[in-house]
Amino acid sequence: GGAHGADQVLHVIRARASARLRLEPITTGPNVRVRGQLADAVTRRLSAGVVAGINGDFFSFTGGHPSGVLLRGSRIESDPEPGRSALVVPPPGGRIAVTRLAMAAAWQRLDDPPEGAPAPRTIQAVNRPWARSRETSLWTPAAGARAPCGDSLFEGRGRQETPAPPLVGVPTTGTVVARTSGGDTPIETGHVVLSGVGSAGRRLADTLPLGARVAVTTTLEGLPEGATDAIGGGPALVSGGRPILVSGESFSSSQLGGRTSRSAVGQTADGTVLLVAADGPLQGSRGLSAPELATALAGLGATEAVAMDAGGSTQLQLWNRPLVAWDSPRAIATALTLGYSGVQLQPLPRRLTPNGDGVTERVSAIVRSPVPGTATVTARRRGGGGAVRLGEVRLDTGVARLNLDPRRLRMRDGAW
Numbered sequence: 001g002g003a004h005g006a007d008q009v010l011h012v013i014r015a016r017a018s019a020r021l022r023l024e025p026i027t028t029g030p031n032v033r034v035r036g037q038l039a040d041a042v043t044r045r046l047s048a049g050v051v052a053g054i055n056g057d058f059f060s061f062t063g064g065h066p067s068g069v070l071l072r073g074s075r076i077e078s079d080p081e082p083g084r085s086a087l088v089v090p091p092p093g094g095r096i097a098v099t100r101l102a103m104a105a106a107w108q109r110l111d112d113p114p115e116g117a118p119a120p121r122t123i124q125a126v127n128r129p130w131a132r133s134r135e136t137s138l139w140t141p142a143a144g145a146r147a148p149c150g151d152s153l154f155e156g157r158g159r160q161e162t163p164a165p166p167l168v169g170v171p172t173t174g175t176v177v178a179r180t181s182g183g184d185t186p187i188e189t190g191h192v193v194l195s196g197v198g199s200a201g202r203r204l205a206d207t208l209p210l211g212a213r214v215a216v217t218t219t220l221e222g223l224p225e226g227a228t229d230a231i232g233g234g235p236a237l238v239s240g241g242r243p244i245l246v247s248g249e250s251f252s253s254s255q256l257g258g259r260t261s262r263s264a265v266g267q268t269a270d271g272t273v274l275l276v277a278a279d280g281p282l283q284g285s286r287g288l289s290a291p292e293l294a295t296a297l298a299g300l301g302a303t304e305a306v307a308m309d310a311g312g313s314t315q316l317q318l319w320n321r322p323l324v325a326w327d328s329p330r331a332i333a334t335a336l337t338l339g340y341s342g343v344q345l346q347p348l349p350r351r352l353t354p355n356g357d358g359v360t361e362r363v364s365a366i367v368r369s370p371v372p373g374t375a376t377v378t379a380r381r382r383g384g385g386g387a388v389r390l391g392e393v394r395l396d397t398g399v400a401r402l403n404l405d406p407r408r409l410r411m412r413d414g415a416w
Helices: 038-044 199-207 253-257 290-299
Strands: 002-004 009-015 021-027 050-055 070-072 075-078 085-089 097-100 102-110 121-123 135-139 149-160 172-183 191-197 213-221 229-232 236-239 262-268 273-278 302-307 316-318 334-340 363-368 374-380 387-394 399-404
Touching (some): 009 316, 038 316, 038 334, 050 262, 050 273, 121 199, 149 213, 229 334, 236 290, 262 290, 273 290, 273 316, 273 334, 290 302, 387 399
Antiparallel strands (some): 002 009, 050 334, 070 075, 070 229, 085 097, 085 229, 102 121, 135 191, 149 191, 262 273, 262 302, 374 387
């Protein structure tokens, strides 16, 4: 639904707490380094039960990677920005958590005897290019087919003993099968790449000969027990039902204070999930600052809430309908989708007028289900007036279309 004041529009999707509802962080493109369109990402997932999506984390315009954490199925696809809040995604029916996360990751050569093994060495980044002159990055298949090129780089590719990508808190071991310099190392399934720049690269070259066994461990400090999914963003907007007007997070004053289009995710005391987008000047609204967005989320009943990327990245999608109007929507790195495991009926036109004037004389009802089967579709007129059986559809392919003649079905003028 839409909420508005004299000069501000808020788009709000409310999802009541249910074991059938799930939030899922995603990459919009094919991997964590390639940006894509939110509308395309949601459309590709409609048959899997996705009903809505909202833009995710800030990102690098040059590298394409998100600025903060992306954790999916306990696999780190992007390391966190510890100075900013992240959204920890709950299991279906659970509660979100807004917290700051920090990565502790290391690699270590495994020798025999163990007492001769070198000390563990810190990994500073996962699937993002180096930010300092001396840094080690871990690259996994979530980053695409090859690691990036660069000067003063040395890389070692390890074939994992367990082929699945590394899990948070679970050491993964492997054998060095390739050594290269300058980057562009293939990242094959069942492999990881350790990439060092400057002195970190020289240490890799000196320590990891071909055939060496190496262990890699990644952990996320601050991650609630049992949590498997998280997405970066920030700042935190609401805690315990109170708006956070001064976050103390690592954003510039212009990022927080400027009135612009903004997006946020929150949850109310009864478990209802809120996906919220505020229009900005390009949509004809005043726009909001981060503190004003915090006040708005608290006013919607959120007990916890966090902002996502703002400005031109602000996007909210309901099925195949964008709720924030942009002439050319910005490609973004990550998003948060809302899925439903039950049967869905995509809304009919806002108003049916089966009066012979050529407008909404014939309409289509789109039915989706992630589970095959048969569904009986019924429409009920808003405000009362009884129900009309529209028909029965088979959902063997996950989606079905009912082509309707509202006049023949004696559907009265109005909203259904």
